[in-house]
Amino acid sequence: MPYVNIKITREGATSEQKAALISGVTRLLQEVLNKNPATTVVVIDEVDTDNWGIGGEQVTLIRQQSRR
Amino acid sequence: MPYVNIKITREGATSEQKAALISGVTRLLQEVLNKNPATTVVVIDEVDTDNWGIGGEQVTLIRQQSRR
Amino acid sequence: MPYVNIKITREGATSEQKAALISGVTRLLQEVLNKNPATTVVVIDEVDTDNWGIGGEQVTLIRQQSRR
Amino acid sequence: MPYVNIKITREGATSEQKAALISGVTRLLQEVLNKNPATTVVVIDEVDTDNWGIGGEQVTLIRQQSRR
Amino acid sequence: MPYVNIKITREGATSEQKAALISGVTRLLQEVLNKNPATTVVVIDEVDTDNWGIGGEQVTLIRQQSRR
Amino acid sequence: MPYVNIKITREGATSEQKAALISGVTRLLQEVLNKNPATTVVVIDEVDTDNWGIGGEQVTLIRQQSRR
Secondary structure, three states: OEEEEEEEEEOOOOOOOOOHHHHHHHHHHHHHHHHOOOHHEEEEEEOOOHHHHOOOOOOHHHHHHHOO | OHHHHEEEEEEOHHHHHHHHHHHHHHHHHHHHHOOOOOEEEEEOOOOOHHOOOOEOEEEHHHHHHHOO | OOOEEEEEEEEOOOHHHHHHHHHHHHHHHHHHHHHHHHHHHHEEEEEOOEEEEEOEEEEEHHHHHHHH | OEEEEEEOOOOOHHHHHHHHHHHHHHHHHHHHHHOOOHEEEEEEEEEEEHEEOOOOEHHHHHHHHHHH | OOEEEEEEEOOOHHHHHHHHHHHHHHHHHHHHHHOOOOOOOOEEEEEOOHEEEEEEEEHHHHHHHHHH | OOOEEEEEOOOOHHHHHHHHHHHHHHHHHHHOOOOOOOHEEEEEEEEEEEHHEEOOEEEEHHHHHHHH
């Protein structure tokens, strides 16, 4: 019955990668806490890099600086 | 003053249906807990079926299988 | 498959009232969007009035002022 | 290490305004609680006015009424 | 930089089990999306069974019925 | 009308510090986006250090290591 919300920046995660996150985290909850996979819900939010900040800066800017 | 977040898969909910969710849940909180509707906030998140998993599988895949 | 998170201040909601919120919001999603109640998840968070603010003020203070 | 989620209606916030929210809230947590800005995460969600309700009404409708 | 929120019912998860969830989900995000573990944040919420509903019923009640 | 959720580890934040976060973030949203403070909602979640992970480790452990 767990509910898992995964927030990542929107930077091209494929449908296959999202499927791997969903199956992986569902399996983890079964292995660690014996949670029933049938009712484990996983929601992935992809967030624009303009809307995500760390260290007081937008990820958009951090990505630009690391490319230089 | 309650805050309600409703997450559903993005599968064509209309503006009228969203309005019905907002008015319905606001009324429910007033009836059950006597909460002031004026400051009840409701936020609906529509999530791509690729980004929602249950039972370890993407909803996209579950929908395809149920159509067969 | 919807996921609903209801946040209210911790001010004595009873177990029966929480049960009424859970059944009520599950029924609402079935009526409005034909969502399967069996996989509708509802999570209620009760938040201390010190930790909830509206209008820039803690609810603790707002409650004290309204009692005067 | 704090995590801050800011939800606003999608009504044209610019990248500069989002940057100001990110830097401002990160600084606030440093000033008030001495939190390390390097690991403070801020995520801004912009929500369609159809999907946001207050007082039991969609913001879309509230905006139309206030324009009259 | 991902942020993961895991919500489970409060039913005796140990500190070691929580540590296993944190390390497991951090590793999963590194393997699947090459995310930097150093800035991956995981927050576990334990929710009273009175405050969690599925299928329109409180988990408290579901647990009682399954014990009979 | 914004909704802000601030998650911090439960490490002794005082009521006054929480009040400062609530008033500070409400003012920030007014200054940056001209948001009406009267309907700005702020919810602070304090999370046990056992339930918060960064870099794949529980904060409880990180705190113990930094004290040595």
